[in-house]
Amino acid sequence: MTLYFNPASPFSRKVLILLHETGQTGRVHLKPVNVTPVNPNPEVCHDNPSGKIPALVLADDNVIHDSRVILDYLDHQHVGNPLIPREGPSRWRRLTLASLADAILDAAVLIRYETFLRPEEKQWNDWLENQSEKIARSLSYFETEAVTELSARFDIASISLASGLGYLDFRQPDLGWRSTYPRLASWYYEISQRPSMLETQTPV
Ligand code: BEZ
Numbered sequence: 001m002t003l004y005f006n007p008a009s010p011f012s013r014k015v016l017i018l019l020h021e022t023g024q025t026g027r028v029h030l031k032p033v034n035v036t037p038v039n040p041n042p043e044v045c046h047d048n049p050s051g052k053i054p055a056l057v058l059a060d061d062n063v064i065h066d067s068r069v070i071l072d073y074l075d076h077q078h079v080g081n082p083l084i085p086r087e088g089p090s091r092w093r094r095l096t097l098a099s100l101a102d103a104i105l106d107a108a109v110l111i112r113y114e115t116f117l118r119p120e121e122k123q124w125n126d127w128l129e130n131q132s133e134k135i136a137r138s139l140s141y142f143e144t145e146a147v148t149e150l151s152a153r154f155d156i157a158s159i160s161l162a163s164g165l166g167y168l169d170f171r172q173p174d175l176g177w178r179s180t181y182p183r184l185a186s187w188y189y190e191i192s193q194r195p196s197m198l199e200t201q202t203p204v
Helices: 010-021 042-047 067-075 088-116 125-152 156-171 182-191
Strands: 002-005 029-032 055-057
Touching: 002 010, 002 042, 010 067, 010 088, 010 156, 042 055, 055 067, 067 088, 067 156, 088 125, 088 156, 125 156, 125 182, 156 182
Parallel strands: 002 029
Antiparallel strands: 002 055
16 A cells, blocks of 8 residues: 655644554555645645545555545554444544544644745735634643543544644644643643654654
């Protein structure tokens, strides 16, 4: 299998973390690509018409995207405990937490595009503020309602939030989220010691 990815992309990192957690790194050839909404990669577009990464090309040339679908696919390809609960209330709860974490990734990446790609005079401050507020609301929910659940196991929800927090450290180092969300900070400190997190750190 071949994975189109970018080392800075938190969506790519989710896939890399899951590959490590499930012992599948040796099954995937990593193909780094530079992709932005204004700079599509022709090879990626050929395999994934949306032009987005990550995208996973299977041995039979079928292509799987986006990160949620790739995680689901790869989670069905190993024999250990599933990282996405297969059924019952825990399935919907963990997927919902993962979705909320993905909202943080989405907003943080959109902020990056707006501030890095768009000329300064065209930047839309209200829009940027609302993306930041989305991140703050989501982190606040994790801090007050979900940190105990997160600590219970390392799975799709934890992987998604861990990628988001790592990306905030990378692209918004001045945000200082640790002082506002101390329980999340201590959860993140602990899970950051996992080999899957250390091996997939975003290069600075
Ligand atoms: C970034 O450089 O922040 C980035 C790169 C690829 C995808 C998303 C974000």
